[in-house]
Amino acid sequence: MTSDPPRLRADARRNVEGIRLAALDVFRAGGLNSPLDEVARAAGVSKGTIYHRFGGRQGLIDAVVEELFAERIAGIITAVGAIEDPAERFEGYLRQIWLVAFDEPAANDVLLRAQPGSGALTALCERASEVAGGFLAEAQATGAIRADLTPDDVDVLIWERGIIARACDEQHRDSYVRSFEHTLRGLRNP
Template sequence: MSGGAPSTPRLRADARRNADQIRRAAIDAFQGRGLTVPLEEVAQAAGVSKATIFNRFGGRIGLIDAVIEEVVAVELRDIIDRTRAIDDPWDRVAHYVTAIRDLQHRQPAANDAMLQVYPDAQSLVEICRIGGEINDELIASGRASGAVRAEFTADDLQALVHDNALALKHGTRPRREDYDRRTAYLLDGLRGR
């Protein structure tokens, strides 16, 4: 009987270690290549079987929900907090658009989140909800102050972010200097006259 007791804590420790390894491997894979990385690759990097991912997290959706905070949500919230701390309406819009486009260029998972590639992942739906709120807030303030073109809407900003996500996900990734130049053109087109 005493031989069975030590195995239970060891299994729990092993399960905890496996879950931690899966989380680390998923964060690395998702940050580098997006949320659609094959689970077999995540499992291999974690040193476990794909079945272990399903046992610990219930599959891809559960794994995304478990790691999306570290993968992209913390950075998105930081962008929003920094944006809201800026007093000038145009500077707020310019900072937000630049920071979001930077995040999209650096972080493939951000584009998957914005495109709601996995609509059953509640964490991704929440990220989009938060993004929609700041879009509404920024454009309303920008239009009221005259900093943003009167005809430009929050839906227009959402469409630009969405279109950029599609282009980055399915197209050739542009050189950084070209991308930043295009961000400047975009901002120039948004600015009130």
């Protein structure tokens, strides 16, 4: 016989939801490694409450990663999935992923797998990688994309762009886009 977890009191439920919402805001602004003190302050609770309710950073990340990034990834997949040309679809996917990495620190942390202990984050990354591999295979079948490019290479390209986005706080978005457009041209068959 399994027992259901005890129901939280109303004030505890409010604390949990407040922590979750604060974590979404803090992580979106500063990434997944933002200090838990910032999350606690934004939620109006002690840092100990975060540990008590979520077990620490990993549990908190697992509690918000779906809302933080899964919806964004699903939107990208849907949008680029509507592109008819397989090479344009593949390139569109990379463009969108790279822009998310530049624009959203938490999304970049997800793509860089900055929290490898998170099961939810790992599953999300694996799903995104599978989708990218499918888009790659379809694009390669048309002959437009180099045949020697592998799904692992695509993962590395995404990680490299994420590292560039993280390291270049002063880089303008236009320069970032210009740079990745050069990379995309290199993926095409000559």
